[in-house]
Amino acid sequence: xxxQIHAVSQSFHGRSIxxxxxxxxxxxxxxxxxxxxxxxxxxxxxxxxxRIFPSQGTxxxxxxxxxxxxxxxxxxxxxxxxxxxxxRAKLNxxxxxxxxxxxxxxxxxxxxxxxxxxxxxxxxxxxxxTGYRSIFKLIVALCVPADYIFLDEPVLGLxxxxxxxxxxxxxETYSETPRTFVISTHLIEEIANLIEHVFVLDDHKIVINxxxxxxxxxxxxxxxxxxDVKQYTAGLNIIGEDHLGGITAHYVYGALADDRPIPDTxxxxxxxxxxLFINLTTEKKAAAHVS
Amino acid sequence: xxxQIHAVSQSFHGRSIxxxxxxxxxxxxxxxxxxxxxxxxxxxxxxxxxRIFPSQGTxxxxxxxxxxxxxxxxxxxxxxxxxxxxxRAKLNxxxxxxxxxxxxxxxxxxxxxxxxxxxxxxxxxxxxxTGYRSIFKLIVALCVPADYIFLDEPVLGLxxxxxxxxxxxxxETYSETPRTFVISTHLIEEIANLIEHVFVLDDHKIVINxxxxxxxxxxxxxxxxxxDVKQYTAGLNIIGEDHLGGITAHYVYGALADDRPIPDTxxxxxxxxxxLFINLTTEKKAAAHVS
Numbered sequence: 001x002x003x004q005i006h007a008v009s010q011s012f013h014g015r016s017i018x019x020x021x022x023x024x025x026x027x028x029x030x031x032x033x034x035x036x037x038x039x040x041x042x043x044x045x046x047x048x049x050x051r052i053f054p055s056q057g058t059x060x061x062x063x064x065x066x067x068x069x070x071x072x073x074x075x076x077x078x079x080x081x082x083x084x085x086x087x088r089a090k091l092n093x094x095x096x097x098x099x100x101x102x103x104x105x106x107x108x109x110x111x112x113x114x115x116x117x118x119x120x121x122x123x124x125x126x127x128x129x130t131g132y133r134s135i136f137k138l139i140v141a142l143c144v145p146a147d148y149i150f151l152d153e154p155v156l157g158l159x160x161x162x163x164x165x166x167x168x169x170x171x172e173t174y175s176e177t178p179r180t181f182v183i184s185t186h187l188i189e190e191i192a193n194l195i196e197h198v199f200v201l202d203d204h205k206i207v208i209n210x211x212x213x214x215x216x217x218x219x220x221x222x223x224x225x226x227x228d229v230k231q232y233t234a235g236l237n238i239i240g241e242d243h244l245g246g247i248t249a250h251y252v253y254g255a256l257a258d259d260r261p262i263p264d265t266x267x268x269x270x271x272x273x274x275x276l277f278i279n280l281t282t283e284k285k286a287a288a289h290v291s
Numbered sequence: 292x293x294x295q296i297h298a299v300s301q302s303f304h305g306r307s308i309x310x311x312x313x314x315x316x317x318x319x320x321x322x323x324x325x326x327x328x329x330x331x332x333x334x335x336x337x338x339x340x341x342r343i344f345p346s347q348g349t350x351x352x353x354x355x356x357x358x359x360x361x362x363x364x365x366x367x368x369x370x371x372x373x374x375x376x377x378x379r380a381k382l383n384x385x386x387x388x389x390x391x392x393x394x395x396x397x398x399x400x401x402x403x404x405x406x407x408x409x410x411x412x413x414x415x416x417x418x419x420x421t422g423y424r425s426i427f428k429l430i431v432a433l434c435v436p437a438d439y440i441f442l443d444e445p446v447l448g449l450x451x452x453x454x455x456x457x458x459x460x461x462x463e464t465y466s467e468t469p470r471t472f473v474i475s476t477h478l479i480e481e482i483a484n485l486i487e488h489v490f491v492l493d494d495h496k497i498v499i500n501x502x503x504x505x506x507x508x509x510x511x512x513x514x515x516x517x518x519d520v521k522q523y524t525a526g527l528n529i530i531g532e533d534h535l536g537g538i539t540a541h542y543v544y545g546a547l548a549d550d551r552p553i554p555d556t557x558x559x560x561x562x563x564x565x566x567l568f569i570n571l572t573t574e575k576k577a578a579a580h581v582s
Contacts, residue, residue, distance in 0.1 A: 037422045037450045131328045156421070157447065159328045159477045161569050186450045187478070278452050
């Protein structure tokens, strides 16, 4: 039981967009899909949900191919940045259409959410601000009966209160009806406690694929006097550094040196997920240091 | 020397958008302008930069009225969510136009920033993603020779690395050439250490106007057993609350009870700026409790 992405590559006009992607997406789990602008996240989500075909590779759901397979497709839903709705359509009508397509769309919950977010369902889609377009698309995504729900930039334009409300509602609906969510977002720190497992795409490849606690366990800031820090981190996987006066901070991802004691002058702390991401995906460093 | 916003109100089709706004914006200072979606932030910025006229009230710069006054207007720049540029125009050409309009536009710095953000200046504006539109508009805003620069949602669509780069560049250009920045954003925690002074708009009125350290000094989370918390916070300005099992958290903004000792069972912590904002501006509470 899972979605299997096997050796998926994509290129467009000779430019590589995805290179040999291999992932497993399990049932009833919350994932984060992180990457720089242009890393290929949206393309990957479009391939998984069968909106576009990969140049190479396959995507299967419970070992069935997804290509034009209605039975598997109804189980996957993609909320994307692209607006698929007619500008003139009223939101209520768009709920009707979704209900017709999916059958068991949770209309009661959709109405409750519209109320909580202050969304007037008699508005036309084209009249909504960036934030309220995201909110409308979010509500649909939380109310369709799919087993695998992919959210591409779900909080674009939302204010802090609405973002918090969305995170709360996501946890609540997930607890009541477990299913899989894959969240792609640039607000990494805000979802760090929400996701169990993270995929990081960089330079069109997967560079991190693991459980969030395991990954944060291996991410360190090592700071202190220049010479002491350099001596301690020699040979470690340094993914970034900062300097201020005579003080150096090295960001390290991976095992520390078991045979080398940490000098008293050197401070060891854990990195948070956003800071780890920034250091892993900054151009000059990413290619060389990621394992 | 300052911008004075005096008794500014705005209504549109009988709906109130701004109510009696009084603010002073001083030279060489970094401000945050915070508010929910729809609170009136963009309208206020448009009035200050003379793009629209207020229904009532005045805006002056160094005691001169801003209405159609070219001398004062060249000193103010607004980067807004609205795209003022032709979709077909090339970015290089748009720099030329800005240079013609402002004279001393910092072209060298603009080119350096484009390079740092990976923005290709031969692209057409209409071909840019949401993130890169923001980046282009940011670059213009950092390079015009204005004394007062207003940034409305400057990081919309930017990835975490580009947001960090922007915050760094802002601090650097501000240190080299002090001038005033007013930043309106929904990513409150990310700018909390950048801004000296904050304005909070809620329900079309200014509800907070003060220095960030002073405000955070007065914002508390008080948590512990239900009864103990309630007893201690009785009569204080409670702006929000959370409950979990038998534990209550009260969020308080304002002075604590000097005459009442804090019970041992009760924990007192400071709120961060984003959490304070969310509690102050949640609909049911905002009107009653804000002073």
